[in-house]
Amino acid sequence: MLLWRVARHLLAIVGMALLGGLLSATLVRLAPGFDTDEHELDPSLSAESVHALRESRAGEQNVLRYYTDYLKGAVRGNLGVSHTLGQPVQRLLRDRWPVTLRVAGIGLLLGWLLATALAFGVSLSRLSAYEILGTTVSGAFLCIPAAVLALLSVILNAPGYLAIALIVFPKIYRYSRNLLAKAYAMAHITAARARGLGEMRILMWHVLPTAGPQMIALAGITVSIALGASIPVESLCGLPGIGQLAWQAALARDLPLLVNVTVLVTLVTLLSNSGADVIIHMVRSREA
Amino acid sequence: MSAARKLACVALVAVCVVSLAAQWLAPSGYAKQFRESPNSSPTRKHLLGTDEIGRDRFARVLYGTRISLLLAPAAALISTLLAALVGGLAGYLGGIWLRLATSLTDLFLSLPWLFLLITVRALLPLNVSPLASVLITFLILGLLGWAASARVLCTSAQSLRTSDFIVQARASGLHASRLFFVHVLPNLKPVLYAQFWISIPVFILSEANLGILGLGVAEPLPSWGSLLRELEGLMSLREEPWRLVPLVLLIIVMTSFQMVLSKEEVAA
Numbered sequence: 001m002l003l004w005r006v007a008r009h010l011l012a013i014v015g016m017a018l019l020g021g022l023l024s025a026t027l028v029r030l031a032p033g034f035d036t037d038e039h040e041l042d043p044s045l046s047a048e049s050v051h052a053l054r055e056s057r058a059g060e061q062n063v064l065r066y067y068t069d070y071l072k073g074a075v076r077g078n079l080g081v082s083h084t085l086g087q088p089v090q091r092l093l094r095d096r097w098p099v100t101l102r103v104a105g106i107g108l109l110l111g112w113l114l115a116t117a118l119a120f121g122v123s124l125s126r127l128s129a130y131e132i133l134g135t136t137v138s139g140a141f142l143c144i145p146a147a148v149l150a151l152l153s154v155i156l157n158a159p160g161y162l163a164i165a166l167i168v169f170p171k172i173y174r175y176s177r178n179l180l181a182k183a184y185a186m187a188h189i190t191a192a193r194a195r196g197l198g199e200m201r202i203l204m205w206h207v208l209p210t211a212g213p214q215m216i217a218l219a220g221i222t223v224s225i226a227l228g229a230s231i232p233v234e235s236l237c238g239l240p241g242i243g244q245l246a247w248q249a250a251l252a253r254d255l256p257l258l259v260n261v262t263v264l265v266t267l268v269t270l271l272s273n274s275g276a277d278v279i280i281h282m283v284r285s286r287e288a
Numbered sequence: 289m290s291a292a293r294k295l296a297c298v299a300l301v302a303v304c305v306v307s308l309a310a311q312w313l314a315p316s317g318y319a320k321q322f323r324e325s326p327n328s329s330p331t332r333k334h335l336l337g338t339d340e341i342g343r344d345r346f347a348r349v350l351y352g353t354r355i356s357l358l359l360a361p362a363a364a365l366i367s368t369l370l371a372a373l374v375g376g377l378a379g380y381l382g383g384i385w386l387r388l389a390t391s392l393t394d395l396f397l398s399l400p401w402l403f404l405l406i407t408v409r410a411l412l413p414l415n416v417s418p419l420a421s422v423l424i425t426f427l428i429l430g431l432l433g434w435a436a437s438a439r440v441l442c443t444s445a446q447s448l449r450t451s452d453f454i455v456q457a458r459a460s461g462l463h464a465s466r467l468f469f470v471h472v473l474p475n476l477k478p479v480l481y482a483q484f485w486i487s488i489p490v491f492i493l494s495e496a497n498l499g500i501l502g503l504g505v506a507e508p509l510p511s512w513g514s515l516l517r518e519l520e521g522l523m524s525l526r527e528e529p530w531r532l533v534p535l536v537l538l539i540i541v542m543t544s545f546q547m548v549l550s551k552e553e554v555a556a
Binding site for chain 1: 398399401402403406407408409412489497500501519520524525538539543
């Protein structure tokens, strides 16, 4: 059953990632001005060189043919060459992935720590002052655009991962606080309290098993949020990661780079969501 | 209505009224350059000082607020209508339509929102007139932002499809289109309303993000995105605190939007 579930998820992920790549390739191809290349304006280039430049991009005219060739190359481990950076895409992704992994990873971890500490603190203390503090702080960060938090981290000389932490924090706090509030409002928890069970025991034995699965699902979603946030954060903080690469690829309409980044981003997003789903399934089947 | 909600409504109305009265409150306009006083501090003539090319910052904040507050609801309307069409119809029809719509929404939701937005905006012409850039930016928001709402509407329409009164109406021979437009769609109204209201702050924030990255509304037209972009040149927060006014205003408006929508409406 679990294996079938994992296989079904993997199939859906591959299909969706391939569709995502095709979508981005189609968008780039249909974008106005796709045929133009600013290198052609270089007066030092001869007519033959300009012709050769056009020839090199001729394969990209037909989206389906380009995408089939790309997939064939990808199977052999060749992801193409970036038009703007003049480097193999595989190398670019390999070099930049660790930066995003570090920035988004630490940011996510910090955001989760902050949000869950506050949410559990508010739930355990049951003080309205803490509740108001949590709602106000999370509400304020929810109202600030990701790019502004990135700019503020530059102004304040703070690391980029702090901006990502503050972007994901309010979403995690609001959702987990609601989950915990719902769990604490259940009749069996009130009964447990009435019988004098300790707060920690109630939390560990009754609240977490109820709210846990949905918090795992939230963990999957926050990966996607952190990945999206890494675009403004890396672009504005000058961090050479995948987010900055995605921004450069989009601005330069670099087809090979954009298709690969889209496939990668889609894969990571879907893998994190499906991973969370599989973990939830495992937890629930163990409970059953 | 709670006191906080009333306060939020008053704040939103006040910001809207003030921004709509921009031409009277700031008659110099958003584009006029006072070249004798660029980068000036707040004075009686320029309440929030001037920017680096001498434009009145107060006027730009008012006009920028007007643009963001007028066009975000328009984009939210487009996305909600699209969501109603895709999600509502797919949930109501079921079968292959439901699977198709689910796959389409999954595809849109599998890409981080900001990534999708930046990619599509960057692929469209950037060197356009300011008015065209406003339309392009908010049209993109409306046309790409329907997926999450469509999923919610799809679920609601699915549960409506099996409800007693719809089954009875179908059994009494009511035509499918009449059933959808007369019975299903009106019952989706609370969800549609909530999704519309939720989308507005999301689109305001998205426009701000695009603007800061240089992909939003083109100069000289101001928007919250282009106004917040000015923070890039700030060396410290204490240096010129009046430059933070657009950010404070944005936070007030966003908080008001959050407070106006009750928990029950969000849950709907």
